[in-house]
Amino acid sequence: MHKKLNPKSMKTENKKMVLRYLIESVPHSRVEIARKTGLAQSAIWRIIEELVNEGLVEEKGTATGRRRKAVTYGPTRSFITSIIYNVEVLETLVAVGFLDGAWRIIERFSTPKDFGEFKQRVTSSYENILKSHVLNKNISKVVFSLPGIVNTESKFLIHAPNLGWRDIDFQKEFGNLDLEVLVENDSNLSLLAEEFFSQDVKESDVAFFLYFGEGIGGAISVNGKIVRGENFAAGEIGHVVLDVESGKEVEEFLSISKLIEKIEKFVELQGETLDEKFRHIKRLWFSGEKNVKETMEEFLQYVAVVLKNIIYFLNPGVIVLGGVVNDLWDTFGSFIKRELEKIIDREIADVLIRDTIFKEISPSLVGGNVLAIEEFLRQIT
Structure with missing residues (x-):
């Protein structure tokens, strides 16, 4: 009934x-x-x-x-809906979001390994933002996008191994801020952003976001809802064992940081950020540099294997690739597709695989504002 x-x-x-x-x-x-x-x-x-x-x-x-x-x-854009701290291992982006889904980057700083120092940087930037932006106390939120396992209900970071942070109560640590604090995994926020703005993800019964960064993350959406799992670890594909003999996990093979480490044994890469260095890798790939091509081909073969596992395990309608690198499929999709066709049944391979729609910004940052908007919509009376 x-x-x-x-x-x-x-x-x-x-x-x-x-x-x-x-x-x-x-x-x-x-x-x-x-x-x-x-x-x-x-x-x-x-x-x-x-x-x-x-x-x-x-x-x-x-x-x-x-x-x-x-x-x-x-x-309206008369107030900000969110103050977003998009935390990555090397850098934290600080942005404000608006009710129309737009955002603006305010500053960036190197992510401190010491959480106490990070807390000081957040407090300082928060106070500066308050001086120059209008809030709506009933709507505006502070959102943390984190590269780790997060209990979204208690706003508690369980573990972010690449940061060395563990068991941090964000509600307690940032309870002195005047706004409600929201905390979420970066991959989940990336998929949330796609769910909000992309029609193909909206229409897909099952969707997956494969997040490439210092580590590897994943997020699952079923019938428009992010699946977090019993202990908030659903989608954490980076910790799936890919080589039984060595015990190496997916992250060992697909981490952009580890890829750069391998290539820098042969070539000194230009740039400071992972994105800048990856752009140099692309130029070297297209120029035919032998060691880079061999290393990249091995990397892309592992991408194909992981995609196969996702397809067989979840049978998603859409797989979105993104994170620190947001043009992997546009650049290497033809190679990955050929490798995928070698190892997967044609009938099962009919899955839309594409890059994130957010090309110039981390999709998790966009998702941080979407999370604040969704929380507001949920509370409307």
Whole structure:
């Protein structure tokens, strides 16, 4: 038996639907919103007026109709929805996010190995952001994207091996901040961002995000929900053993850091960040440098093996590649696909594999703002 919504609950759900639609798309007129959502125009007029009065939606311009120009509406940028700390092993990006899903990088700093020093850097940057940005205390959140296993319910970092951080209560450590603190794994946030902005992921019953960085991470989505598992370790493919004899895990073979270490035995790579060094590796690959090509081919063969394991284990509709490197498939997809076809049944191989849509920024940073928006939408009454 289906549970019926009472009129108040139905109004709330309609309000969420309209706001979500505006966040995920460009500004629209009320007539367009009614047509797209299927709600009555009278309901849309009431909802838009309510959202405007609450400071969540504002007039954005006009759209030309058959008879006259219609006012278009979209999410406001009058306050920030999130302050994001996108923590990677080498560098932490600090950004602010907005209700329309956009973001702006404020600063970056080297990630300290000492958590106490990291806490000081966060507190300092947080205070600076407060001086120059408007918050909404009922909506704005502080979000930490972390490369490790995270208990999202208690806001507790269980273990981030590449950082050397373990058993850290983020709620306790940052409880002095005026905003609610949210903590999530970087791979999960990356998939959350794709789920929010990508139609193919939205339409896929099962999706997987393979996160390439200093380590290797993974995230699973089933029917639009991130799967975290009993102990919040679901998707942690980097710790799956790939070589039984040596006990080496996937991370040993697919980590961008470890790939760079191998190649720098032959060639001095240009750049300071992993992304910059990987760009140099691509140039060397295309120039035909022998040692680089051999090392890269071995790396890509392991990528194909891991993709095969994901495909057989989860049978996803979409696999998204990204992280520190966001153009792996665009650059090497033809090679990976050939290797994959050698080791997988053709009937099973019909999976969409692509790079993340976020080319110039870590997708986990985008996901940090999406997490804050989703939390706000969940709390709307």
